Amino acid sequence: GAGVSQTPSNKVTEKGKYVELRCDPISGHTALYWYRQSLGQGPEFLIYFQGTGAADDSGLPNDRFFAVRPEGSVSTLKIQRTERGDSAVYLCASSSSGGAEEQFFGPGTRLTVL
């Protein structure tokens, strides 16, 4: 079956602009995670959804970052007033039911803020 997909694969924006990054999880997976990966680093947890609700958003760095998953499937990560330090690869992952189980990652969106 289809894996996790993310769009766009690359996004270049200017400082101060607003961006949206989309994640399509594996069909039927209730758990969805967003991570940020900077060059040479491991994925950094941002937010975890269980169904439609954000079960844990403690990893969001500040209030410029927001994510939604209105129907419990597709999720959108929204970044307002982008800064150069936001440049990174944003990874999405899903798992069957959440908890201590394998996460399946998407290919990521490379965000570059000029």
Next chain:
Amino acid sequence: GENVEQHPSTLSVQEGDSAVIKCTYSDSASNYFPWYKQELGKRPQLIIDIRSNVGEKKDQRIAVTLNKTAKHFSLHITETQPEDSAVYFCAATSSTGNQFYFGTGTSLTVIP
């Protein structure tokens, strides 16, 4: 919160030799420890995982060991092959799985 440290950051081995990567964690509530392989420009993929109720798990050339008392776990790759070259990440999470904490990665190069 959890803190996961990973060593070494880079590792070069000759083809056929073994490679060992070590991680430590801080949260004693963590009970699930996956290892992911990430090839250049690709997404991370799970290669093996272990839960806190076992001390060792093996899958062909790959094994993981866990020492709960010392809070460390290790990845062992035997008979390395050039296609094992990649960045490897360890991770730790609690039973709720709300947050996965990743190490900083080990870049493994297998020299033919």
